[in-house]
Amino acid sequence: MKDNHKTEEKNQALRGTILTLAGGTLWGFSGTCGQFLLQTKGLTSNWLVPIRLFCAGLILVLICLLREGAGAFAIWKKDAAGILVFAILGMSMCQYTYFSAIGASNAGTATVLQYIGPVLIMIILSLRNRRMPKASELAAVALAVLGTFLLATHGTPGTMALSGEALFWGLLSAVALAIYTMQPISLLNRYGSAVVTGWGMLVGGIVLGLLFRPWSLSAEIDTTVIIGMGVIILFGTVTAFTAYLEGVRCVGPKKGSLFASIEPVSATFFSVIWMKASFVWIDFVGFACVLSTIFLLAADKEDGSGKD
Numbered sequence: 001m002k003d004n005h006k007t008e009e010k011n012q013a014l015r016g017t018i019l020t021l022a023g024g025t026l027w028g029f030s031g032t033c034g035q036f037l038l039q040t041k042g043l044t045s046n047w048l049v050p051i052r053l054f055c056a057g058l059i060l061v062l063i064c065l066l067r068e069g070a071g072a073f074a075i076w077k078k079d080a081a082g083i084l085v086f087a088i089l090g091m092s093m094c095q096y097t098y099f100s101a102i103g104a105s106n107a108g109t110a111t112v113l114q115y116i117g118p119v120l121i122m123i124i125l126s127l128r129n130r131r132m133p134k135a136s137e138l139a140a141v142a143l144a145v146l147g148t149f150l151l152a153t154h155g156t157p158g159t160m161a162l163s164g165e166a167l168f169w170g171l172l173s174a175v176a177l178a179i180y181t182m183q184p185i186s187l188l189n190r191y192g193s194a195v196v197t198g199w200g201m202l203v204g205g206i207v208l209g210l211l212f213r214p215w216s217l218s219a220e221i222d223t224t225v226i227i228g229m230g231v232i233i234l235f236g237t238v239t240a241f242t243a244y245l246e247g248v249r250c251v252g253p254k255k256g257s258l259f260a261s262i263e264p265v266s267a268t269f270f271s272v273i274w275m276k277a278s279f280v281w282i283d284f285v286g287f288a289c290v291l292s293t294i295f296l297l298a299a300d301k302e303d304g305s306g307k308d
Contacts, residue, residue, distance in 0.1 A: 016250025020259035023244030028266025030236020031098075031107035035275055037228045038103035045100045046212035047219050051229065053095060054205025056237035060198030063238075068195070075191050075199060082187050086196065087203035090180040096208065097173035105166035106277040108268030109151060112287050113170030115264055117177030119144040119293050124178065140293035147289030154282050193245055201237075261294045 037043045064072040075083050101110035119140050126133045133141070148171070154161040162170075187196045219225075248256035264287065271277035 012250045016247045016256070017259060019243045019247030020251065020256045021247075021262055023240045023242075023247060024260040024262040025266040026235050026240035026243070027260075027263045028107065028111065028268075029270050030232050030240065031102055031111055031263075031267045032270035032274055033228050033232050033236060034099050035102045035107045035271065037225060037232075038099065039275070041220070041222075041225055041228070043219055043225070044217065045096055045103060046208075047214040047217050048229075048232075049092075049096045049099050050205050050208035050212055050214050052205070052232055052237065053091065053201045054209060055229075055233045057198055057201025057203070057205050059233070059238050060194060060241070061202050064195050064198050072195055072198075075187065075195055079187055079190070082184070083196065083199050084203065086180075086184045086187065087200045088207055090176070090183050091197075091200035092204035092208050094173065094176040094180040095204070097169050097176045101166055101169035101173050104163055104169055106271045106275060108264060108271040108277060108279070108287075109162065109166065109283075110170055110173065111264040111267040112290050113148070113151070113167075114173040114177050115261070115290055115294065116144045116148065116171070116174035117181065118297055120174060120178040121181060122297055124182070136296050140296045143289045143296070144293050147286040147293075150282055150286035150289065154280065197241060258294065258298050261291060264291060 034048060037048060038045070061072065098110060098114055101113060104110075122133065122137050122140065126137070148167075149155075152162045152167050153159055160167075184196050184200070244256065244260060247259070251259070268277075268279070268287065272279065
C-alpha cells in the first residue's frame, strides 16, 4: 500500500510539473504571437488587448457557468466592487502594459521586466508589516535593479540600449503585476481563481473596448491575424491558465510559481527563433539577475514555512 501511495504521489508530482511547465511555456509563446501581430501586422495594444481579454474572459466565464451554474454569478452579489477593481486596475492594466512593452521591444524582454513584480510585492509587504527586509530580500532588490540597469543600458550609464517607451511599459507592467497578484487575494479565497480570472478578463475587455473602441481602429484582418489571435486566446490564455491551475493543485503554489518562471525563457526562445530578436551577452546577464530574484524569494518563503 505504501509503495502504491508513493507511486501515486510521484505521478501527481510529475503531472503537476508537466502542466505548470506547459502553462508557462504557452504564456511565453503567446507573448511572442503578440509580438508578431504588433510588429508585423500593424496591430496595436488598443486593438489586441480588449479583444483578447473579452474573448478569453467569455470562454472562461462560460466554462465556470457549465461547472458551477448560477454560482458563477455569486461574486457580483457580494463583491461587485472588488471584481471591478481587479478587472480595471489588475487584469486590464497588467495585460495592456505587458503587450505595450512587447510592441516596444520583444516578448522576452517585456516578460523579464514584468517579473520584477514579485520584488515590488516583497517591498510592499515589508512596508505594510513595518519590518526590515531580510538579507535574501535585499539581495533580490539589488539583483532586480542591476538586471533592469543592464537591460536598459548594457552597463553603460548615460546610454539607452532599450527604448524609453519599452522601459516605461515594462516597469509599469511590473507594477501592474504586483496589483494583479495582491488585490484579488480575498476574492480568490472566496470564489476560486477560475471565476475571478474569467470575470476579470471579461469585464476588463469590455472596459478597454469602450475606452479604445477597437472596432473603429484601422486593422487589416487576414487569416494570419485570425490564427494568431486564436492562438493567443485559446492556447496562450484559456489552455495555459487551465493547465497552470491544475498543475499548482498537484505540486503546490511555491513549486508551481517556480516552474511557471519558464515563461520568460520560453518568450525569449521564441522571440529569437521566430522573430529573430537580437540579444547580446549582457542582456542574458540582465535576464539572469531578474529571474534569480524569483528563486531567492521562493527559497526564503520555503525556509520560513517548511511547507509547500
